[in-house]
Amino acid sequence: MTNAEPLLRVRDLCVTFPARRGRPPVRAVDQVSFDIEAGRTVGLVGESGSGKTTAGRAILQLQPATGGSVRLLGRELTAMSRAQVRGMRRHMQLVQQNPYSSLHPRMTIAQILAEPLTVHRSVPSQRIAERVAELMTLVGMDPAVVPRYPHEFSGGQRQRIVIARALAVNPDFVVCDEPVSAVDVRTQAQIVDLLHDLQDKLRLSYLFIAHDLAVVRAVAHRVAVMYGGRIVELGDAARVYDSPVHPYTRNLLDAVPIPDPARQRAKLAESSPEPQFRGRDGETGPCVFGEDHAAGGMPAWHEVGPGHGVSCRFWPPGVTPPALKGH
Amino acid sequence: MDDRGTLLQVRDLTAQFNLDGVPSRVVKGISFDIAPGEAVGFVGESGCGKSVTARAIMRLAPEGSSVEWGGRILFRGQDLLTLDEHEMRDMRGRRIAMVFQDPMASLNPVMTVGAQIDDILCRHTGVSRRAARRRTVELLGLVGIHDPALRADDYPHQFSGGMRQRVLIAIAVSCQPDLLIADEPTTALDVTVQAQILRLLMRLRRELGMALMLITHDFGVIAGMVERVYVMHGGEIVEFGEIDALFAGPRHSYTQALLAAVPRIETARRTA
Numbered sequence: 001m002t003n004a005e006p007l008l009r010v011r012d013l014c015v016t017f018p019a020r021r022g023r024p025p026v027r028a029v030d031q032v033s034f035d036i037e038a039g040r041t042v043g044l045v046g047e048s049g050s051g052k053t054t055a056g057r058a059i060l061q062l063q064p065a066t067g068g069s070v071r072l073l074g075r076e077l078t079a080m081s082r083a084q085v086r087g088m089r090r091h092m093q094l095v096q097q098n099p100y101s102s103l104h105p106r107m108t109i110a111q112i113l114a115e116p117l118t119v120h121r122s123v124p125s126q127r128i129a130e131r132v133a134e135l136m137t138l139v140g141m142d143p144a145v146v147p148r149y150p151h152e153f154s155g156g157q158r159q160r161i162v163i164a165r166a167l168a169v170n171p172d173f174v175v176c177d178e179p180v181s182a183v184d185v186r187t188q189a190q191i192v193d194l195l196h197d198l199q200d201k202l203r204l205s206y207l208f209i210a211h212d213l214a215v216v217r218a219v220a221h222r223v224a225v226m227y228g229g230r231i232v233e234l235g236d237a238a239r240v241y242d243s244p245v246h247p248y249t250r251n252l253l254d255a256v257p258i259p260d261p262a263r264q265r266a267k268l269a270e271s272s273p274e275p276q277f278r279g280r281d282g283e284t285g286p287c288v289f290g291e292d293h294a295a296g297g298m299p300a301w302h303e304v305g306p307g308h309g310v311s312c313r314f315w316p317p318g319v320t321p322p323a324l325k326g327h
Numbered sequence: 328m329d330d331r332g333t334l335l336q337v338r339d340l341t342a343q344f345n346l347d348g349v350p351s352r353v354v355k356g357i358s359f360d361i362a363p364g365e366a367v368g369f370v371g372e373s374g375c376g377k378s379v380t381a382r383a384i385m386r387l388a389p390e391g392s393s394v395e396w397g398g399r400i401l402f403r404g405q406d407l408l409t410l411d412e413h414e415m416r417d418m419r420g421r422r423i424a425m426v427f428q429d430p431m432a433s434l435n436p437v438m439t440v441g442a443q444i445d446d447i448l449c450r451h452t453g454v455s456r457r458a459a460r461r462r463t464v465e466l467l468g469l470v471g472i473h474d475p476a477l478r479a480d481d482y483p484h485q486f487s488g489g490m491r492q493r494v495l496i497a498i499a500v501s502c503q504p505d506l507l508i509a510d511e512p513t514t515a516l517d518v519t520v521q522a523q524i525l526r527l528l529m530r531l532r533r534e535l536g537m538a539l540m541l542i543t544h545d546f547g548v549i550a551g552m553v554e555r556v557y558v559m560h561g562g563e564i565v566e567f568g569e570i571d572a573l574f575a576g577p578r579h580s581y582t583q584a585l586l587a588a589v590p591r592i593e594t595a596r597r598t599a
């Protein structure tokens with residue numbers, strides 16, 4: 001690790017939704033830590049409901065964090081006033097998970113794309129129409145359709161408009177929450193190429209949240225796997241995909257559907273019992289790696305290779321790390 | 328086609344929007360069949376008319392737009408396009424159910440998730456509120472929501488994207504329809520939950536003889552789920568066939584391009 005601070009540094013980020021009607025509070029994000037260097041992409045994958053969207057929103061200060069630190073461009077975001085955060089918005093943007101509800105229904109595409117340009121005064125007013133057209137072309141859409149309203153577009157077309165809006169102000173960092181799940185595979189490949197080109201040209205950084213592990217592999221330098229609010233595995237994409245260590249990561253990779261009818265049918269037909277990842281939290285005594293975290297005060301995190309770490313939480317009973325087998 | 332007969336026969340279906348007085352035809356005379364209990368897939372580029380076609384079968388115009396349909400949609404021989412709204416309402420949800428592409432827009436934001444499912448069950452099956460809630464909790468469990476009895480009292484915004492999508496699936500299968508139209512039903516789900524949902528759909532097909540019209544961009548999903556597949560492009564069906572044959576030897580150049588673009592898990596990031 002060098003002295004230079006990465007573009008984004010997240011440490012021990014926590015988001016808890018308060019208790020309601022006799023129910024315990026929901027720890028949606030629990031001590032999440034990772035870095036993103038300028039010009040790099042971190043893929044965030046994991047269980048549905050594991051806190052990916054909430055983590056992305058908390059990083060962008062769209063959701064109050066209950067603890068931890070988020071530094072972007074060397075500046076602590078969690079301590080900022082609303083006005084200061086607003087000033088940072090031109091550096092950080094969100095491509096929302098739901099392309100339907102994230103576009104204002106009564107605004108035309110032209111108005112939707114012009115809004116961030118006027119708010120951040122990123123281009124002079126006489127150049128706005130030109131920039132809007134440029135953005136449409138950038139995401140592979142016909143600039144002539146900008147007088148139309150969002151509901152007049154298909155799911156995938158709206159998704160591209162949402163991406164265009166996020167890119168309007170030339171941000172440094174973009175959280176892309178399921179940016180390609182609504183589009184066909186050819187458009188997917190085009191959007192992935194577009195994100196790459198922008199990254200090469202502008203040194204953009206992405207936090208890329210997605211369920212499609214093949215797409216994540218195609219975009220991410222590093223991959224974080226979330227389960228139950230925590231990152232359970234983090235490492236270079238090749239390591240996480242080729243030598244996964246956490247049982248949840250292995251389970252996830254095993255479940256990836258295969259685009260081959262005979263093999264995929266066979267896969268669906270075999271019913272493997274769901275492994276039990278739950279529980280084993282806050283336990284005392286040695287963890288699966290043989291460390292006593294409660295006694296030692298060390299975080300529940302283990303380096304298993306260069307730049308590749310794994311959590312000892314959420315291991316099903318009886319499952320041990322591959323390297324420890326036979327010891 | 329085989330000897331199962333047909334459940335759904337779509338003939339020369341067209342759909343046309345009016346954009347500032349200019350008619351714009353987005354579905355251009357397509358025909359297809361679905362047999363009872365059969366699973367049929369629809370793939371194609373974004374914007375080619377898959378959702379508009381699916382909504383035509385439900386006879387639902389996109390919100391805020393008027394759409395004109397043409398052709399015939401025969402469900403058990405009865406043309407849905409000629410039914411009055413009352414008869415159609417009877418059809419929807421009970422005989423034909425749909426999982427919409429947009430989970431948030433199909434849920435009521437000010438009503439708890441459980442109450443919304445209870446309502447549908449009461450309306451369609453006439454059971455008591457108490458019995459409905461029991462079934463609701465069962466359905467939420469079936470689609471893999473943890474602590475379903477507690478979670479039933481949550482509002483949609485308190486659910487994650489994938490949890491909302493599963494609620495829609497629970498609602499759609501709640502009345503055991505003859506035909507389930509699923510428009511991108513698993514895009515917001517992780518692959519383990521996705522597999523669980525796909526197995527559930529398979530089981531419902533097997534046990535209830537439910538037919539499935541599955542729209543998806545995911546070729547891994549379509550590969551294991553359907554018997555036949557229709558490929559759409561620009562409002563038309565450009566190719567259809569048995570799933571194995573189509574994967575092995577796509578004929579139309581668009582289908583070939585589509586299959587060539589399917590992302591592979593083995594492919595790493597392109598280096599800058």
Ligand SMILES: Nc1ncnc2c1ncn2[C@@H]1O[C@H](COP(=O)(O)OP(=O)(O)OP(=O)(O)O)[C@@H](O)[C@H]1O
Nearest residue numbers: 017028048049050051052053054485486487488489
């Ligand atoms: N406003 C809220 N109030 C209460 N709980 C919430 C709220 N928003 C999210 N949650 C809960 O926080 C947890 C994490 O949700 P989040 O949306 O971050 O998951 P996710 O990983 O993005 O899932 P998905 O892959 O399904 O989109 C879930 O259990 C969810 O129900």
Ligand SMILES: Nc1ncnc2c1ncn2[C@@H]1O[C@H](COP(=O)(O)OP(=O)(O)OP(=O)(O)O)[C@@H](O)[C@H]1O
Nearest residue numbers: 152153154155156353373374375376377378379392
């Ligand atoms: N309400 C509307 N008014 C005008 N045009 C519309 C409307 N809804 C859809 N369209 C147009 O109809 C065409 C087909 O849309 P549809 O939603 O069926 O596409 P799709 O195949 O489902 O795409 P996706 O895979 O992106 O969901 C698109 O070109 C879209 O722009």
Ligand SMILES: [Mg+2]
Nearest residue numbers: 053097487488
């Ligand atoms: Mg999410």
Ligand SMILES: [Mg+2]
Nearest residue numbers: 155377378428
């Ligand atoms: Mg659609």
